[in-house]
Amino acid sequence: MLVLTLALNTFISFTFGATPIKADSVAMANLKNVAISIKEVPNIGSNSTIPMPAVPKGYTATFISSDCIPVVSRSGKINPPLVDTKVHLYFVLKDSAGNKCDIPSIPVIIPGINKTSTTANAKPFVVPALREWLGGTGQFTPSKRMVLVVDLAHKLELSQTAEAFVSEYTAMFGKKMTVKYGSPKKGSIFLTLSNADTTLGKEGYTLDINDAIIIKANTSLGCFWGTRTVLQLLEQSSSIPKGIARDYPKYERRGFMLDVGRKFFTIDFLRQYVKFMAYYKLNEFHIHLNDNGFKKFFSNSWDSTYSAFRLESTTFPGLATKDGHYTKQEFIDLQKLASQYGVNIVPEIDAPAHTLAFAHYMPEIGSKQFGMDHLDLDNPKTYEFMDALFKEYLSGPNPVFTGKEVHIGTDEYSNKVAEKFRAFTDRYIRYVESFGKRARVWGALTHAKGTTPVKSENVIMDAWYNGYADPAEMINLGYDLISIPDGLVYIVPAAGYYYDYLNDEWLFNNWEPIQIGKEVFPYGHPQILGGKFAVWNDHMGNGISEKDVHHRVLASMKVLGQKMWTGNSNEIEFNTFTDKAEQLSEAPGVNMEGKIKAKGYLALSYTFDSKRITDKSGNGNNAKAGNGIKVVNDGTEKCVSIKGGSTIKLPITEIGYGYTVSFKVKRSEAASGTILFQSPNAILWLSEGKSGKLGFSRDGYTYTFSYTVPVNQWSAIAIQGDSKGTTLFVDGKLVERLEGKKFEFNGGMDKMACIQTLVFPLETIGAKQNKETFLIGDLKVYNKTLSVDEMT
Numbered sequence: 001m002l003v004l005t006l007a008l009n010t011f012i013s014f015t016f017g018a019t020p021i022k023a024d025s026v027a028m029a030n031l032k033n034v035a036i037s038i039k040e041v042p043n044i045g046s047n048s049t050i051p052m053p054a055v056p057k058g059y060t061a062t063f064i065s066s067d068c069i070p071v072v073s074r075s076g077k078i079n080p081p082l083v084d085t086k087v088h089l090y091f092v093l094k095d096s097a098g099n100k101c102d103i104p105s106i107p108v109i110i111p112g113i114n115k116t117s118t119t120a121n122a123k124p125f126v127v128p129a130l131r132e133w134l135g136g137t138g139q140f141t142p143s144k145r146m147v148l149v150v151d152l153a154h155k156l157e158l159s160q161t162a163e164a165f166v167s168e169y170t171a172m173f174g175k176k177m178t179v180k181y182g183s184p185k186k187g188s189i190f191l192t193l194s195n196a197d198t199t200l201g202k203e204g205y206t207l208d209i210n211d212a213i214i215i216k217a218n219t220s221l222g223c224f225w226g227t228r229t230v231l232q233l234l235e236q237s238s239s240i241p242k243g244i245a246r247d248y249p250k251y252e253r254r255g256f257m258l259d260v261g262r263k264f265f266t267i268d269f270l271r272q273y274v275k276f277m278a279y280y281k282l283n284e285f286h287i288h289l290n291d292n293g294f295k296k297f298f299s300n301s302w303d304s305t306y307s308a309f310r311l312e313s314t315t316f317p318g319l320a321t322k323d324g325h326y327t328k329q330e331f332i333d334l335q336k337l338a339s340q341y342g343v344n345i346v347p348e349i350d351a352p353a354h355t356l357a358f359a360h361y362m363p364e365i366g367s368k369q370f371g372m373d374h375l376d377l378d379n380p381k382t383y384e385f386m387d388a389l390f391k392e393y394l395s396g397p398n399p400v401f402t403g404k405e406v407h408i409g410t411d412e413y414s415n416k417v418a419e420k421f422r423a424f425t426d427r428y429i430r431y432v433e434s435f436g437k438r439a440r441v442w443g444a445l446t447h448a449k450g451t452t453p454v455k456s457e458n459v460i461m462d463a464w465y466n467g468y469a470d471p472a473e474m475i476n477l478g479y480d481l482i483s484i485p486d487g488l489v490y491i492v493p494a495a496g497y498y499y500d501y502l503n504d505e506w507l508f509n510n511w512e513p514i515q516i517g518k519e520v521f522p523y524g525h526p527q528i529l530g531g532k533f534a535v536w537n538d539h540m541g542n543g544i545s546e547k548d549v550h551h552r553v554l555a556s557m558k559v560l561g562q563k564m565w566t567g568n569s570n571e572i573e574f575n576t577f578t579d580k581a582e583q584l585s586e587a588p589g590v591n592m593e594g595k596i597k598a599k600g601y602l603a604l605s606y607t608f609d610s611k612r613i614t615d616k617s618g619n620g621n622n623a624k625a626g627n628g629i630k631v632v633n634d635g636t637e638k639c640v641s642i643k644g645g646s647t648i649k650l651p652i653t654e655i656g657y658g659y660t661v662s663f664k665v666k667r668s669e670a671a672s673g674t675i676l677f678q679s680p681n682a683i684l685w686l687s688e689g690k691s692g693k694l695g696f697s698r699d700g701y702t703y704t705f706s707y708t709v710p711v712n713q714w715s716a717i718a719i720q721g722d723s724k725g726t727t728l729f730v731d732g733k734l735v736e737r738l739e740g741k742k743f744e745f746n747g748g749m750d751k752m753a754c755i756q757t758l759v760f761p762l763e764t765i766g767a768k769q770n771k772e773t774f775l776i777g778d779l780k781v782y783n784k785t786l787s788v789d790e791m792t
Contacts, residue, residue, distance in 0.1 A: 027099055034059055035093045035103045044108060050076040050089060053106065061103065064090045067524035067567060068131075070199040070248050071110050074526070079199045082134040082246055083112035088523030105523040121241035125580050126232045127280055127558050128565030129572070130207075131250075136242035140209050142234070143187030145178065149212075151192035152181040157220050158191050160340055165189075165227040168588035172235060184212040189230060191215050191223050197246070203283075203342075204248030209240055221342050228279055232584055251513055253482055253530025254564035255284030255346075256557065258549075260310050261291030261354070263537035264324030269546050270334055272590050278341035279587035280561030285338060286346040286407065286532065292356035292373050293540045296750050297743075302372035306540050307356035311347075311400075315392040316385075319361045323700070328400045335402045346440060347393070347401050350409030351375055351386055352424050358385065370414045377420040387431065394435035405460070406432050411442030411468065415449070422452035429455045443469025445477070460529065464490075466517040475527045482532050483513035489533035489560070491552050493544045494753040501552050502533065504559045508574045512567045523567070531564050541743075543755035545699040547681065550592045551657060551723050555581070594656030594759045596621075596783060604652065604762075604781040608640045613648065617780075623765075624649045632775065637664055637714060639777030644671075648765040652781075654679045655760050660782040662718040662791060667711045671772035679761030684719070686774060694728065696758050703756045705736045719760065720785045726758045732792045 034056060042051040050072060055061050066072035068087040071079055088105040112132075120135030146169065150162050162179055169177045184190035195216040197206060205217035205226040215226035229247065233240045256277060258265065270287070277285060292307035308321040312328050326334075335345045351358070352375035359366030359373070365382045366372035375382045390408075393400040408428045413421045422445070429439040440460045447468040456478035463471045463481045471481055484490075488511060490498040513531030514521045521528055533556060535549055558581045586592060596603040598619045605617040611631050613623035628646030632639055642648065655661070665676070665686065673689035682698035686709055694717075695704030705728045709715055718729040725739025738756035745752070765776060 027095065027097060028101070031059075031093060031095050031099050031101050034095075035101050038091070038093070038103050039106065041089065041106060041108060044078070044110065046111075048078055050078065050108075053091060053103070055093065058096045060094050061091045062094065064092055064522075065524040065526050066090065067105070067250060068110075069524075070131075070201065070204055070246070073199070078110060080113045081110055082132045082244060083114055083116050085110050085112060085132060090522040090524040102522050102525075121243050123243075123571075124233055124241050125236070125572075126229050127577075127581050127584060128562040129569065130229070130245045130247050131566060132246040134244045136210065136244070138242045139239040140211070140213060140242055141187065141239045142189075143185075146175060147178050147180055147185065147188040149180050149182060149184050149188050149190045151190070151194060154191075154193040155181055157193060158223060161220050161224045161227060162191060164224070164340060165191075165231075168227075168231060169234075171589035172231060172585065184214055186211045189213045189215070191227075193217060193219070193223070200246065200248050204246070207245040207247065209242050209244070213240070224278075224342050225281055228281060231279075231588060235585060236583065249281070249565045250567040251528075251530035251564045253284055253532070254282045254561065255286055255482065255530065255532035256282055256553070256560075257286035257288060257484070257532055257534040259288045259291060259534070259536045261288050261308050261350070261357075261537075262293065262306075262540045263544065263549075264308070264310065264321070265546055265549075266324075267326055267330045267334060269592075271337055272587075272592055274334070274338045274341050274343050274345075275587040275590050276557065276592070277561075278343050279585070279590075280558055281342075281565055282557065282561050283342055284344050284346055284530075284532065286348060286534075288348045288350060290350055290357050291354045294538070295371070295373075297539075297541065297745055297752060300746070302356065302359070302366070305356060305373075307360050307373075309357040309361075311393070313389070313392060315388050316361060319357070321357070332400060332402060339402075344403055344405070346403065346405055346407050348407035348409060348440075349389065349393075350407075350411070350442075351428070352377060352382070352409075352421065353411065353413045354409065358389075370416075374413060375424075377417060377424055383427070386428065390428070390431060391435075394432065394437060399435070401437070403437075405438045405440055407440040407442075407462075408432055409442060411444050411464070413444070413448070415447050418448040418450040419452045421448045422450050422454050426452065426454045429459055433458075440482075443471075443474060443481075446470045446473055462532070463516045466519065471516040471519055471521070475521075475525075480527050480529050481516070482529055483516045484532045484534060485515065485517045487517065488515075489531070491533070491535045491556075492538050493535070493549060493552060494542055494755055495539050496753070498536075502556045502559075504555055504578070505574050507556075507563065508559050508577065509570075510568075512563050531560070533560050539752050542752050543699075543701050543703075543757075545701075545755070545757060545759070547592070547594070547656070547698075547759040548723065548755060548757055554586070554593060558584070591653075594654040596652055596655050596781070598783055601782050601784040602780065603655070603783050604650075604779070606779040607638055608777050608779070609638045611640075613640075621651050623651070634666070634775065637666075637775070637777040639664070639666075639775045641773060641775050642766040642770075643773045644770045645768050646766050646770075647768065650762050650764065652762045654681060654762050655781055655783070657721055657723045657757070657759065658783065658785055659760055660718055660720045660784060660786040660791065661760050661762075661780070662716070662782075663779040664714050664716050664777045665709060666714045666775040667709055667772065668774065669772045670711050671770075674770050674772050674774070675767035676774075676776075677761045677763075677765055678767055679763040682758060682761040684758075684761055687772075696726070698758060703738055703758075705738070707735050718786075718791050719758075721758045721760055722785060723757060725756050729788070729791060732788065734788070 041053045091103040123133040166177045202219045205222040208214040217223045290309040298305040310325045313319040356373040367374040367376045410425045432439045461479040492498040602617045604621045615621040628643035630641040674686040676686040677684040685695045688695040693704040720727040727737045728735040741754035743752040
């Protein structure tokens with residue numbers, strides 16, 4: 001990934017020329033001037049097709065598309081919306097010599113079938129927003145015993161959607177939902193594919209909220225997206241405003257890319273992300289399976305530089321990284337889950353650069369000329385290796401890569417051998433296609449200019465940096481593009497370049513996928529398939545955790561889900577959007593952020609005055625004591641004694657950033673490796689194994705405070721955590737803040753941040769592996785970083 005930042009106030013220009021042009025500069029300049037002057041079409045009125053704009057003599061305009069296909073199709077047919085709807089039209093202008101260029105988007109209002117009423121219900125808030133809404137009056141109230149009714153005629157097609165909806169309803173609300181087949185009943189939710197509105201496409205649906213909620217679609221996927229909307233409405237209120245919605249995406253491709261090559265993410269994390277993305281109607285999860293660190297952080301030695309390939313290989317045993325990879329079955333199951341949730345997994349094997357993992361496995365295929373993280377394009381063994389690797393996941397009746405598309409990488413190779421790089425790219429596009437897959441690539445062909453042809457038909461290109469692949473040039477060559485401009489939508493955690501957190505406000509107010517870098521294409525351009533944002537984990541070893549990455553993605557997923565479904569609608573202010581979006585779940589049953597619902601800041605309070613450990617905060621978070629737990633009063637504190645090997649089970653897994661956890665602890669002996677709190681994601685050490693100090697571990701990293709818990713005396717400990725670091729207080733005094741540490745390399749010439757954050761583990765107190773007995777009392781968990789005064 002190229003380290004280059006694009007300022008947000010950079011000049012933005014419209015791009016002309018969607019088709020190959022051979023013209024003298026004067027004729028082309030005249031053509032563009034005429035195109036710019038065309039700003040409207042005749043009044044639409046009751047027309048059933050889009051009228052053509054007036055153009056000067058000697059010029060002709062051709063309608064190409066709109067940015068709202070269900071309302072204005074690519075043939076120009078008008079399908080009246082529910083209410084008046086703004087649509088952008090895309091025309092191409094041609095002069096008498098045959099030269100062509102784009103006419104800037106022309107906005108029009110398409111008259112709706114219905115008139116809006118000031119007394120009607122306002123459009124309800126969901127993410128992404130509903131595209132069309134006709135407000136009714138009154139509220140829909142679900143029946144006490146919620147029923148999902150499935151149209152019997154479509155039982156088979158909708159069974160999977162119904163199953164997911166019922167299970168998620170229970171996960172979200174703790175109530176059972178019954179499934180029945182037949183006709184909608186008052187207070188029920190009804191799913192059907194009996195839909196006369198064919199203009200909605202495969203992802204669109206209608207939502208009729210009256211005495212029942214009726215979701216109609218052309219496909220089960222459309223119905224599934226409708227259930228996401230209903231779940232969001234129900235989690236905000238026990239009643240839903242009546243009305244009718246037509247909902248459909250503005251962009252076909254709405255994606256997120258995660259670099260698992262440089263940082264391993266568990267398969268559970270990926271599965272949770274499928275559900276998270278689906279809840280906000282993103283439909284492509286691009287998984288970057290291999291990559292390597294920067295040599296400068298590893299003693300400038302390729303042999304020492306970290307590299308990883310994250311998928312089990314039986315063709316090349318030992319290729320998959322030992323510190324974290326996915327089995328073939330895990331990856332197949334992930335794709336199956338994603339398919340059930342309307343998400344397409346796009347696996348990427350990146351070559352011929354970013355390939356140090358392959359050179360570590362087979363050194364002879366690494367390039368001596370450009371670095372071992374490049375493949376040697378002159379070595380026949382390179383092609384034998386890559387052929388066999390792709391074949392392992394693509395061949396056979398049940399391939400590991402089950403989806404329709406596979407990404408072959410192809411970015412950032414030296415352009416000193418551009419022709420060989422172009423030949424490599426063309427070869428693996430065709431090789432992937434030979435297994436019935438559609439190929440996807442990173443844009444690189446402007447950087448790698450040459451004469452060697454590279455197949456473009458039916459190939460999707462990620463347009464990430466215009467210096468590597470000029471998007472207008474790529475469109476002219478015939479590529480379909482995914483907009484992923486690095487200067488706008490790249491997150492590189494704690495690296496000091498690109499974004500640590502995206503500028504969500506700017507993106508919300510300004511961006512949608514027709515903008516690639518500084519170029520803006522006409523709304524509705526048929527070769528701009530959609531957009532995507534990315535997390536690149538360039539600085540491996542910097543301590544970033546899965547939770548840290550999620551914290552950076554969480555708000556952006558909602559913002560960009562909105563922008564890629566609805567575009568620049570400007571119906572709601574950014575601050576209002578974020579305030580409301582923050583109240584929505586990540587997805588039913590998904591809580592990677594570690595939120596604890598509570599009546600106030602105090603989420604949990606145990607005084608340990610009996611073995612029945614009752615939550616005194618009023619939130620009902622009662623704990624369960626296992627064997628070996630005794631209630632004691634040592635004359636100073638009410639507490640429990642936790643014998644080595646014993647545990648207390650809490651109903652909460654963890655608490656996310658912005659917390660204070662306070663407790664009193666007394667050790668009866670000094671033993672190393674004693675766990676105080678733990679969860680599946682982290683450990684808080686009473687005495688870390690090597691140092692004996694208070695500390696914590698997560699994601700393969702262990703950090704310790706400059707403090708050892710003393711023996712035979714009470715210590716009042718408070719730990720606070722936020723997205724920047726972790727703080728320890730003892731007996732009301734600050735001991736240490738873990739934040740801001742830097743690693744230095746090459747005599748201080750190169751630096752890397754060290755991230756020392758902790759999502760606090762709460763699933764158990766104590767651990768089976770513990771050998772020492774300790775006393776704990778007065779445990780309190782707050783959804784807030786308390787001041788010193790508040791703690792004392």
